[in-house]
Amino acid sequence: MKSKIGELLKYGYKILKNRGICSYILDAQLLLGKAMNKDRLFIIINRNYEVTEKEAEDYYRYLKLREKRMPVKYILGECEFMGLNFFIKPGVLIPRPDTEILVEQALQKIKNNNFHNICDLCCGSGAIGLSIAKFTDDVNVKCCDISSMALKVTAENMKRLSLQERVQIIRSDLLEYFIENKMKFQMIISNPPYIKKNVIGTLMDDVKNYEPYEALCGGEDGLVFYRKIAEEGLKVLDKNGVLMFEIGDDQKDEVGCILQKHGFQDISCVKDLSKRDRVMSAVVKAVK
Structure with a gap:
């Protein structure tokens, strides 16, 4: 029946x-x-x-x-982000609405500064870099990640959004590939792992049991990737280039200190829709 x-x-x-x-x-x-x-x-x-x-x-x-407790988006195999439909699967982080604030801020800076060369670092599903490419006609985006699964998912999303001509997908341990090949960017944008190691176990089962640990854990203090990216970013950003991060809502001061220590200027922070600190940006005034 x-x-x-x-x-x-x-x-x-x-x-x-x-x-x-x-x-x-x-x-x-x-x-x-x-x-x-x-x-x-x-x-x-x-x-x-x-x-x-x-x-x-x-x-x-x-x-x-x-x-x-498998996240429903993994079961559906898709997730909406910036009004676009992204393919998603276990092994890559599920894009969050909060991250749309990062993309919106990046789009504004790209427009205001006439930027063309963008790097989406720790790209995961490619949601950040591909959204930027989709909503900006004259940019070239490099999406990079160390995870083979992330690169496969990004490649699928690139095809779905017909962005093959303006997006390149590269396997790299943070910015290592670009440093070795002496490549430069006007903007590096990243949503790196930033949750403290001892906090992972307290997350919802949907997250801690299914989303990739390596895309969540930012080391003992949650700041490991911010330090590395700030240091390496100086080697690949043009003068007046912009570094943008998503941060945890309690990391503004610490990430600000890291950026300041490495000589970044015009450091600023934007809150998300819940009025929590979410997006930090800084400018390189002197390049190496």
Whole structure:
């Protein structure tokens, strides 16, 4: 006997709610939509629509994954960021809405300074660099990461967004490749790992059990990558080039000190929509 959308939703709501998943209604709707290849609106307004056995089986399988706290975006295989639809999978960090503030600030600086050569460092899914390339016609973006999985996911997203002509994907341990090849940028933008090592274990199961540890952990004090990027950034940024970071909401002063120590100037911080410190930028006045 075939099930109907309303029946399957009711079942999904109960299962996920019992697991303490606050977003149980939305998650069940999205997972059933994936199983049926229908959008959420269709799922909501067609409660008497009959679902095939194969679609129901897929839905039950997705629910089991979500019961185990796998992030729903990994199950869906996609994530919206800056109004764009990005392919996502386990092994890369899921783009967060807070990071859109970083991209918006970068786009403004690119426009104001007529920048053309941009580096998205620790690119993950490529969400930052590809968004910049998509919303700016005359930039060239290098997306780099040390993770092979990240580079594969970025490559898929580059193709989906038809950005092959203006984006290059490079495997590099931070800025090592660009230093060795004497390459220069007008802007380096990065959302590096910045969570303290001893905090990782306190994160939600959805995060600590599924998102890549190496994309989360910023060392004992959470600042390891800021130090390395600030030091290496001086070697690849043009004069008056800009370095931009996403930061943890308690890291403004420490990251500011790191930038100041390395000679960066015009250091500033922008808050996210929750009024928490989120984006830091600084300018190189003298280059090596």
